[in-house]
Amino acid sequence: MNSQSEEDYLKALYHLEMDFDAVSTNSIADYLDMKPSSVTDMLKKLAEKKFINYEKYKGTSLTKKGRLIALSIIRKHRLWETFLVEKLGFGWDQVHIIAEQLEHIKSEELIENLDNFLGNPKYDPHGDPIPNKDGEIEKMNQKLLVELKASQKGIITGVKKGTASLLNYLDKEKVKLGDSVKVIEILEFDGTYIVEINKRKLTFSEKICQNLLLETND
């Protein structure tokens, strides 16, 4: 049985691996709001249990075993969020903190029954996909940024043919493939998109949005 703390670390690792290739000790510490020394201690423990590949000073990554545990926590989190919004009438912005607690409840049967009760939803109220009990996540679709509406999210996968120069522009703006994009606002006047990437607000013209490819989940 894994502790709540171990589960939090594995979940953090999973989320950080989406954004960065090698996950550094400091980035985990930032993410979990803890000191790097505490992180090092836990990484040793998780490596001992074969949940992560860890080499001193070299960063870390989840093993298959570790990833499955992370996905099972994410599954629980997103199912509980769905429950809180769909059944208990919470707003989608209120549920995260409560789900952070509920995700650690230990019972296979509970989560399967909850899943059925909710009608086996594929996405949570934030639009994030819910892993199935084998840790599989529905493959996402590719879309242009211009097809997204406010508050929707995607991951940058590339640019349309013949627009290689766009990549240079993105590079200059420190935007990389794999970066996560969230639409904050779309200006009605000229179709300009205001988006958030890596915690920074950026403004994209309509032309850019017509050429930027994203992976989304619907």
Add this chain to the structure above:
Amino acid sequence: MNSQSEEDYLKALYHLEMDFDAVSTNSIADYLDMKPSSVTDMLKKLAEKKFINYEKYKGTSLTKKGRLIALSIIRKHRLWETFLVEKLGFGWDQVHIIAEQLEHIKSEELIENLDNFLGNPKYDPHGDPIPNKDGEIEKMNQKLLVELKASQKGIITGVKKGTASLLNYLDKEKVKLGDSVKVIEILEFDGTYIVEINKRKLTFSEKICQNLLLETND
């Protein structure tokens, strides 16, 4: 904010106070399956926080403040049990362990929304009363079926402690908590009760009648 462990102690105190007047250190240790020395440590801490009245070697009792916390945990426990049985299809006997985890989730709003979602139930699936948010427990006119005379009525609220197997029997007979019971006839010879439940006539042995709890209106 109280720790899970503190909450477990307060809940134990509450249950033990029902059965015994003075709650001894050893009885708490037995109840929680811990060593008496650990209990002493925690009692000091709880006394410090004014949750209990504690005098060395003299036993302990809940303060008003402590009792309210205990009741709020019991409220959560029983609401979650109701949810698990009514909504997720768990059996009566499976829900206790899961509810022991769920009862420690911190969120006032969660429990109020859950209460409403469940239709503000007054009794949990075991027939135990659910305290309201002010810690008040509806005084029950709880009787055993065997105390009723012919033509009297009641609502099934549960079974006596230690007779969980009776629940299975009732289940098999399609009798649920909340069902209304009317005594049709009591056989003088062996005390067998003939009752009507859901428009069906059923026969209960005297032993069953001695263990079946009902809510009556007198």
Add this chain to the structure above:
DNA sequence: CGTAATTTTTAGTCTTGTCTAAAAATATAT
């Protein structure tokens, strides 16, 4: 290339909540 800055790890401390072993207080029984 070598020094400075940054990142990561080590070493040692602290808190919470448990334990064991032994001492102290209380209860029981002749």
Add this chain to the structure above:
DNA sequence: ATATATTTTTAGACAAGACTAAAAATTACG
């Protein structure tokens, strides 16, 4: 009423998981 048994508390240890401060490794820069 005193010796014995039981209960309760104290004292000290330990594990988990966090922290601080300092050392070591890595990275970045002039």
